[in-house]
Amino acid sequence: MSEYKCVTFEVDDGVAIVTLNQPEKRNPLSPLQAEELLAVLARVRADRSLRVLILTGAGKSFCAGANLDDMAAGGDRGKSLGESTADAMEALWNPLILALQDMPVPVLTAMNGGAVGGGAGLALAADVVIAARSAYFYLPSMPRLGLVPDLGGSWFLRRQAGRARAMGLTLLGERLSAEQAAQWGLVWLCVDDDDLRAESLALARRLAALPAHAALETRRADRAAGGAALAEQLAYEAARQRELIDRDCFAEGVRAFAERRDPVFPGR
Structure with a gap:
């Protein structure tokens, strides 16, 4: 039995592989998921035998973003839903994105499927992104919910795709295919779905051979x-x-x- 409920952790010859593991729900964001990811990152940081971290998802989705059914239940402890959400972001999700950006090893996202809403920010927080051809980015936050992108999505998109593309993607809410994302510079490599794990591990081996710093x-x-x-x-x-x-x-x-x-x- 896995020691985690929302993720799995395995090591393959010095490569740490962390998998978002709620495929039946398309791997949604949740406080427990954030807590487990933070625990795994601390584990990788402490284990000096690990040279690379791969972040991927189980099933057909990388991360579906926020679970709106859970959010619809409302705030807690007398707080509004907005207050509760912002508090969770400041306590869990923002530290998670910063931790990914401060890892002592290269971080590789293997996008096995859709990265939706905050899931896009999570995917783009890696140093290198490799995507299956069926994968895509989708930011429904503003056109569907009146919200800005989060988990760093607004920052990563502008830096990596440029202002015009970031604005269009955010306002129009169109799906961005993995192949188009590669052309825009959001993805390093786009591969056939069946090849994603092998290609990710091959790329991880190259990253593992780099100087430790x-x-x-x-x-x-x-x-x-x-x-x-x-x-x-x-x-x-x-x-x-x-x-x-x-x-x-x-x-x-x-x-x-x-x-x-x-x-x-x-x-x-």
Whole structure:
């Protein structure tokens, strides 16, 4: 029996695989799911033998977003539904997205199906997204419910797809196919459904071979670039090279280049 109710956790040769596991409900967001995901992320962070994290879903859906039937039950403890929802976001979902963005290992989303509403933000919080051809993004929040995208959806969409596409997708609520998402830059690779797990593991192996600090350093450089003038980013790059070039990973990379072999970087 799984130790979790909403997710499963497995390890495949240094690759942590976390699966949203309520396929009969299309893997909806829930407080318990958030709590379990946070617990799993802490587990991956603590286990230094793990080099990559894959996040995927069971069944035909990656994540269906919020369960509106549960939300319709109303707020709790004298709070309005809006107050209760915002409190849950601040206590669980926002920390989850930030934790994914701060993981010491690369995070790969394997989108096996639809990523709806907040599920889109969850999928896009990864460093790399690979999608089955049947997968899609769908943001019904504004046209169907009068809400803004959440779980980082509004932030990730603008940064990755650009303002025009983010605005259109948010306001019109049209499904964005995996193939179109790849053309827009939201998805790294689109593969046949039957190949998703094998292709995800193959990509994870490549990510696992990176220097242990690769994910954190690359994310930080990307964030800095998003708000910096050119001169500021040039200074940032010089400051990071000042430190990184003196690390063992650079020396190993130079040796491997000279010896015409792939570098073998130490674990974290």
